[in-house]
Amino acid sequence: MSDSNLTMTFYLTGLRNQHAVETQAIGTVKNQLSRMEPYPELHTQMQGEMQRSTEQAARLDTLLAKHGTSASVAKEAMTGTVATVAGFAHSLSSDEVLKNVLAAVGFKAYEIGSYKVLVTLAESVGAADDVAMLELSMKEEQEMGDWLGSHLPSIVHAYLARQTA
Numbered sequence: 261m262s263d264s265n266l267t268m269t270f271y272l273t274g275l276r277n278q279h280a281v282e283t284q285a286i287g288t289v290k291n292q293l294s295r296m297e298p299y300p301e302l303h304t305q306m307q308g309e310m311q312r313s314t315e316q317a318a319r320l321d322t323l324l325a326k327h328g329t330s331a332s333v334a335k336e337a338m339t340g341t342v343a344t345v346a347g348f349a350h351s352l353s354s355d356e357v358l359k360n361v362l363a364a365v366g367f368k369a370y371e372i373g374s375y376k377v378l379v380t381l382a383e384s385v386g387a388a389d390d391v392a393m394l395e396l397s398m399k400e401e402q403e404m405g406d407w408l409g410s411h412l413p414s415i416v417h418a419y420l421a422r423q424t425a
């Protein structure tokens with residue numbers, strides 16, 4: 261395989277992996293949403309997150325189709341590693357919301373990095389047209405990461421208020 265073919269293979273694999281990550285994110289947030297209802301701001305933000313993840317997955321579908329391939333749905337269903345990366349707590353412990361928010365902070369950092377890698381690979385394969393779409397998703401991940409980071413104190417306060425109520 262020539263170097264350029266190899267780079268293209270890395271790039272397409274990266275697009276598929278990120279598609280699996282977005283799919284996992286949609287499922288995880290869907291599972292958690294009802295338990296975030298006592299935290300209205302967080303709940304609204306996570307609803308938006310589900311919507312954005314759906315759009316981000318669709319963008320990856322568009323890019324994969326453009327390069328003559330597609331996401332592997334069968335493979336995604338078996339990708340346990342993605343769940344590990346997501347790192348969300350599924351327990352019903354009393355501090356579950358805090359654990360999930362911390363996991364979401366880590367997850368956003370992973371996704372920002374992942375899109376940065378994809379932008380670099382897109383540039384390396386000469387797919388300059390792909391960059392804007394990937395950067396749009398990266399910007400959304402960054403905004404969500406910033407929102408979570410800046411709202412950690414208010415989420416902790418809301419959590420404490422519920423424990424002592």
Ligand SMILES: [Fe+2]
Pocket residue numbers: 282285312313316371401
């Ligand atoms: Fe995402």
